Amino acid sequence: MIHKKIFPLLAACLAFVALTAMFSCSEEDVFTSEHSEQKGIKIATMGQFFSQTNGITRSCGEIAEFSDMPVLQFKDAATFNATVSKLKSLSKEERASFMKTIGFDGAEQILCKADEELDSIFEIEDETQFETSLKEYQAKYKGIVAFDESDTYDVTPYLTFTDSSMTLVGNIKGYVVIGDKLIAPNNNTPNYGSVNVSVVAKSSMAAGPIQPGFRAFVNSSLTIKNGKYKSTMTLGRIVNGNSFAIKFVTKKKQFLWKKSVNASYSLNLGMSGNKGSHSNNVICPYGKDCTILNTPVETFGNPINVTVANFKSSRGNATGNANFKNVQIQ
Amino acid sequence: MKQIIMLLVGLVSFLSSNAQELHLGATVAGEINTPSENKAKLGYSVGIKGEWNLADVSKGWFVEASAMFKQRNWKSGEYAYANDESHASAYWAYSTYSVEIPVNVGYKFPISHSVSLFAVAGPYFDVGLTGKDKAYVTNLKSVETQQTVSSNVFKDNLLNRSSCGVGLKAGLQIAKHYQVHVSYMQGFSKMFKSTQGIDGKNRDVQIGFSYVF
Numbered sequence A: 001m002i003h004k005k006i007f008p009l010l011a012a013c014l015a016f017v018a019l020t021a022m023f024s025c026s027e028e029d030v031f032t033s034e035h036s037e038q039k040g041i042k043i044a045t046m047g048q049f050f051s052q053t054n055g056i057t058r059s060c061g062e063i064a065e066f067s068d069m070p071v072l073q074f075k076d077a078a079t080f081n082a083t084v085s086k087l088k089s090l091s092k093e094e095r096a097s098f099m100k101t102i103g104f105d106g107a108e109q110i111l112c113k114a115d116e117e118l119d120s121i122f123e124i125e126d127e128t129q130f131e132t133s134l135k136e137y138q139a140k141y142k143g144i145v146a147f148d149e150s151d152t153y154d155v156t157p158y159l160t161f162t163d164s165s166m167t168l169v170g171n172i173k174g175y176v177v178i179g180d181k182l183i184a185p186n187n188n189t190p191n192y193g194s195v196n197v198s199v200v201a202k203s204s205m206a207a208g209p210i211q212p213g214f215r216a217f218v219n220s221s222l223t224i225k226n227g228k229y230k231s232t233m234t235l236g237r238i239v240n241g242n243s244f245a246i247k248f249v250t251k252k253k254q255f256l257w258k259k260s261v262n263a264s265y266s267l268n269l270g271m272s273g274n275k276g277s278h279s280n281n282v283i284c285p286y287g288k289d290c291t292i293l294n295t296p297v298e299t300f301g302n303p304i305n306v307t308v309a310n311f312k313s314s315r316g317n318a319t320g321n322a323n324f325k326n327v328q329i330q
Numbered sequence B: 001m002k003q004i005i006m007l008l009v010g011l012v013s014f015l016s017s018n019a020q021e022l023h024l025g026a027t028v029a030g031e032i033n034t035p036s037e038n039k040a041k042l043g044y045s046v047g048i049k050g051e052w053n054l055a056d057v058s059k060g061w062f063v064e065a066s067a068m069f070k071q072r073n074w075k076s077g078e079y080a081y082a083n084d085e086s087h088a089s090a091y092w093a094y095s096t097y098s099v100e101i102p103v104n105v106g107y108k109f110p111i112s113h114s115v116s117l118f119a120v121a122g123p124y125f126d127v128g129l130t131g132k133d134k135a136y137v138t139n140l141k142s143v144e145t146q147q148t149v150s151s152n153v154f155k156d157n158l159l160n161r162s163s164c165g166v167g168l169k170a171g172l173q174i175a176k177h178y179q180v181h182v183s184y185m186q187g188f189s190k191m192f193k194s195t196q197g198i199d200g201k202n203r204d205v206q207i208g209f210s211y212v213f
Helices: A002-027 A060-066 A077-088 A092-102 A107-121 A127-141 A165-171 B002-017
Strands: A042-046 A070-072 A176-178 A182-183 A215-226 A229-237 A243-254 A256-262 A266-273 A275-283 A290-297 A304-313 A320-327 B020-032 B038-055 B059-077 B087-112 B115-138 B146-149 B161-175 B178-190 B201-212
Touching: A070 A077, A077 A092, A077 A165, A077 A176, A092 A107, A107 A127, A165 B087, A165 B146, A215 A304, A215 A320, A229 A266, A229 A304, A243 A266, A243 A275, A266 A290, A275 A290, B020 B059, B038 B201, B059 B115, B087 B161, B115 B178, B161 B201
Parallel strands: A070 A176
Antiparallel strands: A042 A070, A176 A182, A215 A229, A229 A243, A243 A256, A243 A290, A266 A275, A266 A304, A304 A320, B020 B038, B020 B201, B038 B059, B059 B087, B087 B115, B115 B146, B115 B161, B161 B178, B178 B201
């Protein structure tokens, strides 16, 4: 008899507790997660916000296929900005850890995962298996990440946008939700051009990477002499692309005759302008004629001052140093 | 192209009208294509030629015109892509087919009963038919891959279809029919489209053999 009275009472109590807990959660701020540092952030899907098009540069039709894609929803712009600032101060690993606590894989994490996946495919020694895995990989990430279209053999994954903030907080397509508005990345351009100097501009018709070409800057050449050998370095830029480059040539002279010979080169190159300065060692391997630097030509402003130190060729022990003032970048 | 065909028709008509002094022949030549700012490779040319003796004008002088089918090959310098000691690099190899029409004025010096020395000079015109551009990329693991950049460098606006220049040729004519000659041809116009920003003018060194009927 007692049991018959106690069990319904216990059941009622449990039901009350459960309902109380449920209502307390639903009435609480929806942006509150279990971690106080992620307060004001929750995970939603893009499709929920397609009617709110503020800030979207592409039509909803174009991103409709991503309606189920998770996206971070920030309570307001202040929360968004604070989160971006915080993430910028963290290391890549710390950002990954932060996102893990939310339970969200952002653009940076997915790109990293895709890159690691590609790395493991590149370890496959069997060519047939390699190509099969590569095709599966490309199919898996088609439309999710970008591949360099100017080089069909370059399968490096890139983000489909260049917005640095959205790289940190956006989903793999660079979107976030602030309040109830879906916000697109500022630049919906694949970012392979900005990070990989080996990508050269392609012709409007050509199918692959075209010859970079070289254009020398005026008064930016240094020659050293090693007996019969004369080695010259000339600073310039590639024409079909946006990077600094150095052209090297060594000629051997005998009487009136001369011939080009292979050599390797090294030098320390310092460049400075109104936007900043940088110095690093440049090496041109044996047999190569031109080294393309990993530095866009607009990095230091225009004109620039250039310092060349310890220019050496493998055809002798002579070294050369030079300063080129007010070099115009053409 | 129409202009070239009309030029050919005009040339043949002119030569035909002076058939008594016209000697037709065939020429084959191996050549080194060494365009400026690029690296040399071997090519060849084969075609027909006509020699028109200007005996009425002055003994020893002649006009020579040819229509040559030509394959030119060359490659770019090698670009190192990494700013370190890795081996990532690339170069581009080009192979073009064209019709070249040199028109020369020359002079023959008899040095024996059956042997003459000759030297000619004159302009040439070249019309590109087709050509390929291939990139050879060596990755960080020193594995070289080949990629066709363009299957028709003229259609894809990589190279200029028409070009011109001057040529110099010297050789020996033996027994009135056989000619062995060495020639050098220097282009005036740029090979690459200006949008490519790559310098380079044709330079061909030929060693050839002709048979004149």
